[in-house]
């Protein structure tokens with residue numbers, strides 16, 4: 152049977168002889184949110200692509216609600232709503248045509264398609280072509296298709312990328328609502344203030360290695376006002392041969408920098 156939620160067991164990925172994700176294990180129970188934090192090339196998207204089944208792990212096993220990667224593939228995929236970081240919608244379709252298409256693929260009715268467009272604030276833009284959408288509007292549409300079927304697990308690759316502050320906050324609130332309904336979320340981000348606002352757990356990555364992980368609260372207790380940004384800066388400083396990254400600094404709301 153296996154346990155509910157998400158489980159990565161000794162997962163690694165090697166691409167063309169280069170180990171881009173070193174073996175790591177982590178378990179995320181239902182109703183919890185996990186943030187993957189790390190600089191460019193840290194391995195966040197690779198972990199998320201393996202999690203949704205787009206990439207096959209070189210070693211290890213991933214389980215979503217007890218179902219293993221590579222087995223009962225349809226049942227596995229149905230557990231997950233995925234928001235990739237590099238997806239382009241068909242530019243000639245309107246927002247409504249796009250979301251109705253995805254709803255049809257998932258066997259959902261038009262009411263649900265209408266509802267998710269409202270949830271992401273695109274109801275009034277439904278007849279606009281997606282090719283004319285801003286980056287932030289495209290992100291919101293991408294989020295809409297991820298939540299369409301109300302899957303038990305959401306996998307979101309940099310969901311706040313391109314969003315204005317209002318929509319960053321709104322997305323954070325939506326994710327808190329998803330969590331309260333007992334579903335699990337894993338998302339990658341460079342915005343550590345968002346991770347603090349939404350996530351229960353955090354994994355810090357550097358060059359494919361998990362350099363630390365645990366409850367967001369415990370990092371915030373340890374680092375006080377500096378929060379996750381201070382934690383990450385210190386972890387990175389301790390990494391051998393790594394340039395000191397400024398990522399995360401100055402991104403805390405109301406932070407003194």
Ligand SMILES: Nc1ncnc2c1ncn2[C@@H]1O[C@H](COP(=O)(O)OP(=O)(O)OP(=O)(O)O)[C@@H](O)[C@H]1O
Nearest residue numbers: 166167171189190191192193194195196197198339
């Ligand atoms: N198809 C590929 N072929 C070769 N190398 C790859 C491939 N996909 C990813 N990599 C490498 O794997 C490493 C991790 O990449 P990944 O996209 O997972 O990082 P990331 O943490 O998501 O980065 P970013 O924050 O910049 O999006 C990088 O060094 C990248 O160059």
